[in-house]
Amino acid sequence: MKGTVINTAVISTLLAASTSLAIAAGGAGVVTSDPSKHFDSKGKAPSQFTIDSQNSLRQSLPFDDKRDFEEAQRGFIAAPEYKQIMAEAGNVAWDMGSYDWLLNEGESFDTIHPSLQRQAVLNMAYGLYEVIPDKIYQVRGYDLANISFIKGKTGWIVFDPLTAKETAAAALKFINEQLGERPVVAVVYSHSHADHFGGVRGVIDEADVKSGKVKVIAPEGFMHHAVAENVMAGNAMTRRMFFQYGVLLPRSPYGHVDQSIGKNTAAGNLGLIAPNVTIDKDFVDMTVDGVKMVFQSTPGTEAPAEMNTWFPDMKAFWAAENITGTIHNIYTLRGALVRDALEWSKQINVALYEYGQEADVMFASHSWPRWGNDRIQEVMRAQRDTYAHLNNQVLHLANQGVTINQIHNEYKLPESLVRQWSAHSYHGSEEHNSRAVLNRYLGYWDANPATLMPLSPEDSAPLYVEMMGGSDKILKKGKALFEEGKYFHAIEILNKLVFAESKNQPAKDLLADVYEQIGYQKESPSVRNSFLAAAYELRHGMPTGASPKASGPDMIKGMSTGLWLDFLGVRLDTEKSAGKQYIINFITPDNGEKYLVELSNSALTNIEGVQADKADLTITIDRSELNDVMMGAHSFDDKIKAGKVKIEGDSQVIKDLMSSLVTFTMAFELLPGTLPDTDK
Known part of the structure; x- marks a missing residue:
């Protein structure tokens, strides 16, 4: 104007810049490559140190526990003939087939942490699944989240209608083809992340919501948090998603393999229809289309507005995203407010004693259901205890002087939890989550005055390079450390050199080689993606391509x-x-x-x-x-x-x-020397 x-x-x-909304993971255009070779001409094979690490893990982790695989396939009804779902704009919104190389039976990839490969295979479930016969169904593998269908007297009650209109519409069409067409009479948003509401226009019409014909049920504060969580730093968060979610990494054993709670996020039309029913108490009983439900509000857990649901007549517990097949992020690397591990643990404990004592099945917005009360309680306790242990042991160590710059090297999960797959940190990682807990209570400072107001890296790095004898000596030592498998030691000096000499391509390439090996070794895809995406940018500069989109008319109105x-x-x-x-x-x-x-x-x-x-x-x-x-x-x-x-x-x-207003763009460096010269 x-x-x-x-x-x-x-x-x-x-x-x-402001509507890069909070989603559990990101997605963009589909980038694929030949899985038999590295997609990057500068890419390296796994080192012997990486191979030895993977082999050691194959021997030490509880791979003989096959229950997750049995549960992930239980109730399978049918899979569609197609693997791709197209967006209305003409691009591929979803491509499950781009990960088919993971299904080569018996193949182990030395470029993938064995536990992560296991999780990535589990997340290949694709199609329609029965949770409770003639009552509860899920369509899985159509988006990052699951879409769940509860059979009411006259129609479907839909829980969490995915990220995109196109994938949600395809899921509804598929279940209707398989089980008989039924109208959608209600939608439940379990929480305020976009992969749990963005596809709503694919299953219902807004006019029916406004007239009251269709109920849309959500926890208190949903609309505010659905729009607001990432607005203030949205441009920076979207740029950082290039790292955490590897949105422009090819789907390959050398690149993107999984997103821990699903394969990826659909790149279609994201929408939002405001709820007409709000859950504003700790527990709310409600009957919708003949189905009795009890909603348990769990604010301050995985999302600031979230709720579980209990189906008393079916003895079924819906765990939203509070209990899935992974320990989640206390701090998400794209950037967001730090979550409360202790509160998360307490809310799981409430659910355990309110519903877990009698539940026959537990299902959620990601991963796969668990059946049988003993199994349900086992998983609920494992996740409850993992969050509690994380909170308590980090503070235990902090109260003995361990700082935020040490905690990730000190904190360890107890062996009893390491032996339980549901306690593994795929979406989060023990390293960055432990730092997050300490930051929540004590902040970013380690109480050493030298670190309170440090020089910026580009100012301190030249001093280090000079005192270490120049770039040639640093490169020589960096190569030696790399060849010894001392990757984090190599980072310590090579990162200084790259900040001091941003055009020193041999230094950037060597640092990229180090990052790549670390990425191969990491269990958490968020951490893996961050190292591998950083390696790509160091080698080739910031990539171009379709980045995640979470804006649109509905977001603006909200x-x-x-x-x-x-x-x-x-x-x-x-x-x-x-x-x-x-x-x-x-x-x-x-x-x-x-x-x-x-x-x-x-x-x-x-x-x-x-x-x-x-x-x-x-x-x-x-x-x-x-x-x-x-x-x-x-x-x-x-x-x-x-x-x-x-x-x-x-x-x-x-x-x-x-x-006086600045126009934000994502054309800024996360690592030095990674923008084209024309953009600097």
Whole structure:
């Protein structure tokens, strides 16, 4: 908008940067390669140290426990003939076949941690599965999450309708083809991550929700958290997803193999229909289409708004994403607020004693069900105890002086939990989760004044390189450490050299070789992907391609006006706004909202429900009209010309504000020397 509130380009950029919503894992365009050879001309085979490590794990881990494989295939009804699902935009939204190389029976890949390979094979379940005959079904392998169907008197009650409209619609079509067509009478969002609500428009129509014909049930705070969790640092989070989720790594034994709670995330149309039923108490009993349910609110666990569900007549427990086939992230590497391991453990404990004593089946939004009360209690206790042990033992060590820079090398899971597959940290890792617990309680500082305000790496690195005798000596020592299998020792010196000499390609290539071997050895795909994606960028620069998308009209409508104004403050260039001061009354009359927006001391703030008697500018626009501008459907000038915006006061104020806003892009380096010269 030229001279009024916000122009289309600014809003489009805001949304691209701010609506990279929280999803349990990321996804993008499908990149495949020949699994028999490395996809990268600079890539290396696993070293003997890596091979020895994998062989040792094959001997020491409890691979004789086959129960997960039996449970993952139990109740299989049918698989579709297709492996790909196309997006409405014409791209491949989902390609289960891109991982078929994992199904070569008896083949062990030395480039994959044996435990991760096991998990990756378990996550190859594809098709329609029966959980309880004639009552509960799941379609698995259509997206990162499972979509679950509860058979009511007249139709389906859908739990967690996947990430994308296209995959959810395909799942509904497939179950109807196999079991007979039934309408969807209700949808339950278990929590506020996009892989659990984004496909809702593939299974229901919003008009039916607004009329009350279809119930959409969600925990308290769902809408706020579904939109808001990643807004403020959304651009940085999306860039970091290139590492954690390996979104542009080829699907290969040398690249992306799994996402721990599923194969990957569908790259289709993400939507959101607001719930018309909110669960606002710790326990809520409800009957929907003849099915009795008890909802257990579990805020502050895997998501800030989440709930489990108990089906008393079926003795079935739905564990949402609180109990799956992995220990989850306490800190997710893409970036998010640190979760509470202790609260997570306590909420599992509540479920164990409320429902776990009598449950006959436990199923969830990821992984596979468990049947039989003894088995259910075993898994619930293993995950409860893993989160509790993580919290308690980290603090036990911290209270004896172990710091955040040491804890990941000190914390160990007890052997009794190591022997239980459900206690393995695929989505998380013991290393980064232990650091997260300590950070939650004590923060990032280790109490050594030398680390409180350190030099930036690019400033300290040249001093290290000089004192170590220059790049040739560092490279020689780095190669020696690499050949000895001392990979983390090699990182310590090679990382300094790369920061000091960002154009030193031999140094970057050697550091990439080190990262690659570490990636091969890691059980957690989040950690594996981070090392392998970093290796690729060091060798070739930041890749281009389709990155994860979580924006769209529904997301924009769901964003509160206050959150949008907050993010304008994040985008403010404080040098350009220095010395400027003004007050704006911002009014959206159709929803009754009023905000006072103030610029002072190079900080842009807002407060809801307050108006200034002597504002420099008053802007009045219906929120429904603002949505159009935010989505890029119309410019603000269009709205002014159409008489949809009212301006009172000094219009120069908004021109100054707009000229002070930064347009975020993902063209920034996570590692030095990885952007094309033209972009620097």
